[in-house]
Ligand SMILES: [Zn+2]
């Protein structure tokens with residue numbers, strides 16, 4: 225049900241975790257639609273969060289804006305061939321393809337591995353049971369409500385990963401505001417959305433204690449969000 229996909233770049237780590245759970249289901253008898261005798265109807269609630277973990281401290285969680293219920297959270301999918309729902313593997317595959325069409329889930333930009341986790345595993349046997357039952361040939365609509373929780377979990381090393389390594393031509397290389405030595409001649413980085421530059425080694429030590437730019441106090445955890453989300 226949950227999977228940990230690690231995006232490791234040069235030993236730095238950001239984890240992505242997707243968890244889908246079905247909260248409720250029901251089966252309505254009778255033809256679902258004019259065109260199809262069988263249908264699966266899904267209502268989906270999506271939660272996204274960014275979790276910052278630092279050794280010896282409680283996790284810091286930033287919730288991203290909730291994706292409104294009106295934005296494609298309910299969809300109904302017609303099924304013409306009942307056999308598609310009559311075995312665990314076929315049903316899981318069909319559900320995965322249905323869920324991939326939901327706008328709410330598309331905005332999460334799941335990887336292939338994430339999509340495997342988006343299908344609530346406890347729903348598959350319920351649907352198969354309905355599709356193999358005595359009433360199945362008369363048609364049915366299988367309704368279920370699911371919640372999807374996608375988290376990015378990262379640590380202080382990931383903050384460094386979100387920093388710019390190549391400074392723009394207009395950036396003047398002066399002194400590192402942390403150690404006051406000249407920046408030139410050493411690897412230099414710039415926190416996201418921040419005009420300040422630091423030695424790579426100095427800002428890493430800083431990130432082990434604080435998550436803001438030492439000069440402008442922008443919170444790098446929040447500024448780095450777009451970088452993490454594009455992983
Ligand atoms: Zn320095």
Ligand SMILES: [Zn+2]
Pocket residue numbers: 415418419420437438439440441442
């Ligand atoms: Zn700054």
